[in-house]
Amino acid sequence: YDASELGLLQAGFNRMVEGLRERERIREAFGTYVDRDVAEHILEEGGMEGEEVEVTLMFLDVRDFTGFAERAPAREVVATLNRMFEIAVPVIRDHGGHVDKFVGDGLLAVFGAPRPAEDHAExxxxxxxxxxxxxxxxxAGEFEIGIGINSGTVVAGSIGGAGRLEFSVIGDAVNVAARIEAATRETGDTILLSEETKNLLEGTYELKPRTDVELKGKQGKATLYTPDT
Structure with missing residues (x-):
């Protein structure tokens, strides 16, 4: 190689290194605002068109949050919620799920999308x-939570418009998970899951039935289950 060729090689190498650094900066910044698994998927695949997938959904919500917010200063309310999310989000991620969205004092988590997992219910x-x-x-003693779990088919993909997109899941299975979480207030259980999720677990947990539970917006009554822990 002569000096000019070596210079071109060096320049090309420097551009490659800078490109890798920039990609990592984007990955780090993106991961702060978007779940890292979703961020990785978008960076690798360039987005996700809507497709039907089998998933398990988890709704988590704080019980009597309105009362807690009325009793405590605003800063304390936000700080306590963030402490809860700092516990919940890593646990969800460690078990293969991702947070689809934060909903006020709660969240919706998805297991089985965007990366498929056969054991999403587990x-x-x-x-x-x-x-x-x-x-x-x-x-302990600051507040109590309720968790509703349901499994089923959803449409998963990048949803939005006008230059703003987010990965999300939509479908009746999502609504049912939210209704099941709301039912924890009636049964007094911390965790409730649907018949569909119970069937996927195939007897790996001791579960106690909660019969004749009304789910808002649904006809008839449902049998739900809570872990015998």
């Missing part, structure tokens, strides 16, 4: 049990 159940134990221990 992942969700393990996450829920660990999450409850840790929140009870680390936030």
């Amino acid at each position: 992942q969700a159940m393990k996450a829920a049990i660990e999450m409850c134990a840790r929140i009870k221990k680390e936030l």
Whole structure:
């Protein structure tokens, strides 16, 4: 190589290194605002068109949050919620799920999308049990939570418009998970799951039935289940 060729090689190498650094900076910044698994998927695949997938959904919500917010200063409310999310989000991620969205004082987590997982129901159940134990221990007496779990078919993909997109899941299975979480207030259980999720777990957990539970917006009554822990 002569000096000019070496210079071109060096310049090309420098551009490659800078490109890798820039990609990593984007990955780090993106991961702060978007779940890292979703961020990785978007960076690798360039987005995700809508497709039907089988998943397990988890709704988590704080019980009597309105009362808690009225009693405590605003800064304390936000700080306590963030402490809960700092427990919940890593647990969800460690068990293969991702947070689809934060909804006020709660969140929706998805197991089985964007990356498929055959054991999505098992992942969700393990996450829920660990999450409850840790929140009870680390936030004892500050507030209680309810968790609703449901499995089914959803449409998963990049949703939005006008230059703003987010990965999300839509479908009746999502609504049912939210209704199941709301039912924890009636039954007094911390975790409730649907018949569909129970069937996927195939007897790996001792579950107690909760019969004749009304789910808002649904006809008839449902049988739900809570882990015997």
